[in-house]
Amino acid sequence: MTLRLYDTATRSVRDFVPREAGKVGVYLCGLTLQGPPHIGHLRSGVNYDVLRRWLLARGFEVRFIRNLTDIDDKILVKACEQDRPFWSIAYANERALTAAYRSLNVLPPTYEPRATGHIPEMHELIAKLIDTGHAYPAADGSGDVYFDVASWPAYGALSGQSPDAMQAADDAPERGKRDPRDFALWKGAKPDEPADAYWPSPWGRGRPGWHIECSAMCWRYLGEEFDIHGGGLDLTFPHHENEIAQSQAAGLPFARYWVHHGLLGIGGAKMGKSLGNALDLAYVASLGVRPIELRYYYAAAHYRSHIDYTEDSLREWASGFRRIEGFVQRAAERVGPGGLGELPAGFVAAMDDDLNTSAALAVLQEVLREGNTALATGDDVTVRTALGSARAMLDILGIDPLDEAWTGGGRVDDLRGVVDSLVALALEQRAQARSRKDWAAADAVRDQLKLAGVVVEDTPQGPRWTIGEQD
Numbered sequence: 001m002t003l004r005l006y007d008t009a010t011r012s013v014r015d016f017v018p019r020e021a022g023k024v025g026v027y028l029c030g031l032t033l034q035g036p037p038h039i040g041h042l043r044s045g046v047n048y049d050v051l052r053r054w055l056l057a058r059g060f061e062v063r064f065i066r067n068l069t070d071i072d073d074k075i076l077v078k079a080c081e082q083d084r085p086f087w088s089i090a091y092a093n094e095r096a097l098t099a100a101y102r103s104l105n106v107l108p109p110t111y112e113p114r115a116t117g118h119i120p121e122m123h124e125l126i127a128k129l130i131d132t133g134h135a136y137p138a139a140d141g142s143g144d145v146y147f148d149v150a151s152w153p154a155y156g157a158l159s160g161q162s163p164d165a166m167q168a169a170d171d172a173p174e175r176g177k178r179d180p181r182d183f184a185l186w187k188g189a190k191p192d193e194p195a196d197a198y199w200p201s202p203w204g205r206g207r208p209g210w211h212i213e214c215s216a217m218c219w220r221y222l223g224e225e226f227d228i229h230g231g232g233l234d235l236t237f238p239h240h241e242n243e244i245a246q247s248q249a250a251g252l253p254f255a256r257y258w259v260h261h262g263l264l265g266i267g268g269a270k271m272g273k274s275l276g277n278a279l280d281l282a283y284v285a286s287l288g289v290r291p292i293e294l295r296y297y298y299a300a301a302h303y304r305s306h307i308d309y310t311e312d313s314l315r316e317w318a319s320g321f322r323r324i325e326g327f328v329q330r331a332a333e334r335v336g337p338g339g340l341g342e343l344p345a346g347f348v349a350a351m352d353d354d355l356n357t358s359a360a361l362a363v364l365q366e367v368l369r370e371g372n373t374a375l376a377t378g379d380d381v382t383v384r385t386a387l388g389s390a391r392a393m394l395d396i397l398g399i400d401p402l403d404e405a406w407t408g409g410g411r412v413d414d415l416r417g418v419v420d421s422l423v424a425l426a427l428e429q430r431a432q433a434r435s436r437k438d439w440a441a442a443d444a445v446r447d448q449l450k451l452a453g454v455v456v457e458d459t460p461q462g463p464r465w466t467i468g469e470q471d
């Protein structure tokens with residue numbers, strides 16, 4: 001079966017045919033770095049990481065570009081409020097984002113360009129647009145340069161909107177625009193903004209508009225035409241609409257597929273710091289939910305679906321993942337971790353069907369049922385096959401519990417050895433208490449371990465322990 005993806009531009013699920021056989025270029029709109037990431041932001045990273053892993057599994061060579069917007073109106077407002085350089089704010093939030101993605105086992109991009117590193121490419125694109133009559137410098141002396149929306153008849157096609165029904169673009173004052181819908185490509189220097197937030201240009205000292213940066217970075221790292229452009233549904237208009245207009249007006253074919261993911265909201269509203277409802281990884285950890293469980297929560301929903309966050313739903317999905325993890329751990333103890341096995345045909349078909357992770361997880365559950373039955377009956381051959389198959393599927397979703405990304409290495413391995421020894425000592429004391437029928441002492445050891453986050457399960461093969469909540 002051919003991989004099929006929903007393309008926003010055609011409003012249909014289409015066979016994926018790359019521009020160049022065996023190779024895929026992907027551009028994902030990253031974050032604007034005015035603040036640290038919240039769990040709504042991080043869904044994007046996980047969803048497109050699953051897409052990337054599936055492309056790799058299907059044998060493609062993937063060039064994955066995820067940008068960072070490190071200069072923007074919101075960042076400059078923060079810089080003025082905090083009396084702090086704008087680049088200092090952006091860099092601190094970039095580091096927080098990198099750490100959050102690492103904790104969620106999101107593969108690092110092929111390259112992660114910053115907007116401020118691509119001013120020359122933006123100037124070149126803007127000049128092309130002016131030369132072809134699709135852009136103009138403002139006549140008010142502000143140094144602003146605008147894209148002429150009326151000059152591009154296809155404007156609105158991506159988002160399905162009629163230009164006649166559109167409201168004014170709110171990214172700059174209307175005084176310098178020929179049409180209120182025109183959007184800024186270059187913003188002239190303003191006296192009330194930080195003095196270091198500007199670059200020289202043919203139109204005067206200034207800084208880039210939001211939309212032009214992505215067109216410039218796509219062009220620089222993926223060429224005039226590339227395969228997949230990704231981002232949240234909330235970016236379809238105006239950001240992606242403006243990207244495609246300015247890029248194609250400059251003579252670039254641009255993206256062949258537009259793949260948008262659904263948002264993670266809370267209480268029926270979009271999650272955001274300005275709304276006071278943004279939750280971060282530290283908050284999730286305070287609920288006793290681990291990053292691997294949060295990643296499962298993201299991946300279990302179809303990437304185009306809306307997720308309305310609640311604590312109960314997150315805990316429920318985390319509990320479900322622990323059952324998956326429990327099988328992997330028990331099977332690995334029984335037959336060894338082995339390697340990644342073959343992907344079941346049903347899983348492959350589900351993932352090829354617009355990354356249908358819900359259907360893919362149903363296949364995983366079938367394998368887990370077979371594996372658990374085999375564990376109970378002592379059928380080690382079936383256990384080994386089920387474990388390899390389960391790990392292969394979990395690896396595609398980035399949540400294989402035996403992956404080194406989750407088990408750690410180096411110092412983490414050393415600490416695991418220490419923990420193993422300490423827990424073994426406590427379990428030995430518990431066994432001695434049980435042998436002398438001192439049930440109170442045995443229960444006290446178990447309760448103390450539980451308070452420390454170590455759950456003990458008595459099995460026919462002896463006690464086994466795990467980190468986390470027992471179901």
